[in-house]
């Protein structure tokens with residue numbers, strides 16, 4: 001039987017870093033961020049609904065949706081963020097389920113769903129075990145501003161749009177600490193995977 005692992009964390013706490021470790025351990029990862037990006041960029045129905053809700057201001061000169069412009073509209077405006085989520089999330093969840101079903105048929109022992117909003121979107125209910133990737137808020141801010149070239153005020157708005165890290169940590173079955181070196185994270189990853197395997201074997 002396949003065990004479905006829900007992987008989550010805060011913005012830039014290291015979800016992708018850890019999902020790469022799962023991949024390297026030959027465990028397939030369904031990437032909710034990549035699916036959401038694809039849905040916004042390529043799904044006509046979603047495109048129309050976004051333009052209807054937010055207007056043509058969110059379009060780039062080539063008429064594609066400018067995800068940065070859209071992000072600026074929704075972070076800091078709860079109502080706008082809820083509107084966008086209501087448009088995009090059902091489709092993203094459908095696509096995640098389709099990919100998981102496909103992978104289940106290949107009889108993998110484990111499948112990972114990497115979803116930043118695992119708890120916020122209620123996806124935790126459809127996985128067997130949840131793993132939270134932790135970093136301090138200071139690391140989060142440093143990593144976001146360095147990687148995305150955005151300022152701290154905007155980075156904090158993005159952070160505040162999710163459940164607090166303390167809540168995610170409390171809700172998750174396992175926590176992988178990614179506040180130190182990548183090598184430390186790799187060790188924590190290995191310990192966590194072993195613990196999940198032991199638990200699965202005892203059931």
Ligand SMILES: Nc1ncnc2c1ncn2[C@@H]1O[C@H](COP(=O)(O)OP(=O)(O)OP(=O)(O)O)[C@@H](O)[C@H]1O
Pocket residue numbers: 009010011012013014015016017018033116143144147178179180181182185
């Ligand atoms: N332990 C670490 N020490 C230093 N930098 C790190 C560490 N882990 C990750 N990073 C860096 O922090 C940034 C965010 O990491 P990563 O992309 O794994 O996070 P994420 O949670 O997937 O982010 P997002 O929310 O944007 O998807 C990257 O630039 C990465 O190289």
Ligand SMILES: [Mg+2]
Pocket residue numbers: 015016017033
């Ligand atoms: Mg990521």
